Amino acid sequence: MDLAFGIFRAQINKMKYFIPFLLSTFVFFTASAKEDYSLTIYETHDDYKASKGKSMFEFIGYDWTLGSLHLFYRVKKRDEGKVKATTIYAFTVGDQLYRVIKGRPYRVLMQGKIVYYENGIAHLNMLIGDDNESDVELGGWSFISDNLTSEIIEFPSAKADKEFGERSSLQPLFECMKKLNKKKTEKIRACIKENI
Numbered sequence: 001m002d003l004a005f006g007i008f009r010a011q012i013n014k015m016k017y018f019i020p021f022l023l024s025t026f027v028f029f030t031a032s033a034k035e036d037y038s039l040t041i042y043e044t045h046d047d048y049k050a051s052k053g054k055s056m057f058e059f060i061g062y063d064w065t066l067g068s069l070h071l072f073y074r075v076k077k078r079d080e081g082k083v084k085a086t087t088i089y090a091f092t093v094g095d096q097l098y099r100v101i102k103g104r105p106y107r108v109l110m111q112g113k114i115v116y117y118e119n120g121i122a123h124l125n126m127l128i129g130d131d132n133e134s135d136v137e138l139g140g141w142s143f144i145s146d147n148l149t150s151e152i153i154e155f156p157s158a159k160a161d162k163e164f165g166e167r168s169s170l171q172p173l174f175e176c177m178k179k180l181n182k183k184k185t186e187k188i189r190a191c192i193k194e195n196i
Contacts, residue, residue: 035094036093036094036095037058037059037060037093037094037127038055038057038058038059038092038093038094039055039056039057039058039059039071039073039091039092039093040053040054040055040056040091040092041053041054041056041071041083041085041088041091042054042088042089042090042091042092043088043089044089045089045090045148045149047089048089048090048148053091053092056071056073056081056083057073057074057075058073058074058075059071059072059073059093059127060072060073060074060080060128061128062105062124062128063082064103064104064105064121067086067102067103067104068084068086068103069084069085069086069100069103069104069105070082070083070084070085070086071083071085071091085100085105086100086103087100087103088100090148091105093124093127096108096123098120098123098124099117099120099148099152101152104120104121105120105121105123105124106118106119106120106143106152107119107120107122107123108148109189109192110189110192110193110196111148111196112196113167113169113170113196114144114145114146114164114170114196115144115145115146115147115148115152116142116143116144116155116189116192116196117142117143117144117145117152118141118142118143118185119140119141119142122141140154141185142154142155142156142185142188143155144160144164155188156177156183156188161174170195170196172194172195173191173192173195173196176190176191176194176195177191
C-alpha cells in the first residue's frame with residue numbers, strides 16, 4: 001500500500017503546477033458560470049459598452065488553429081453554426097467576457113485599478129469539458145492591462161513590473177506577489193482580488 005501511495009504521490013508531483021491551476025479554475029468557473037452558455041459577439045469595444053452584441057445562441061465549442069479563432073454555436077437541437085472570431089473585439093459566454101487579441105481569447109476575471117485576465121483557451125476548454133493540456137500550454141496563464149482596450153501584459157513578468165510596479169495604488173499588489181513562493185494561479189488570483 002505504501003508503494004502504491006508513493007507512486008501516486010510521484011505522479012501528482014509531476015503535475016503539481018497544472019492540477020492546481022485546473023482545479024482552481026474549475027472551482028471558479030463552476031461558482032460563476034451558472035449553466036449559461038449563451039454566446040454574444042462584439043465587433044468593437046463601443047459595441048460592448050453599448051451592449052450591442054450579436055447573439056449567436058448557445059456556445060458549443062471553438063477551434064483555434066494557427067492564430068485563427070472560430071466559435072461554434074447551436075441555434076436549435078440540430079442547427080449548428082460557426083463564426084470566425086479572429087478579428088472581433090470580444091465575446092461573452094453567459095456572463096464570462098473574453099477579449100480577443102491577435103486571434104487569441106483572454107478571459108476577463110476581475111476589474112478594478114487594472115484588469116486581470118487568464119488564458120482564455122483554458123477557460124473555453126473547461127466549458128466544453130476538454131482538458132487537453134497541449135492547447136492550454138500555448139501562451140501564458142495570467143495577464144493584466146490598464147483597461148479593456150489597452151495592451152495586455154503577462155503577469156507576473158519584468159514588463160508588468162516596469163509598466164505597473166511603480167504605481168502607488170498597485171504597491172500592495174506587487175508586495176503580495178513578492179511574498180509568493182510559487183506563482184500558482186490561485187495565489188495570483190488571491191493577490192489580485194485583495195488588491196485591485
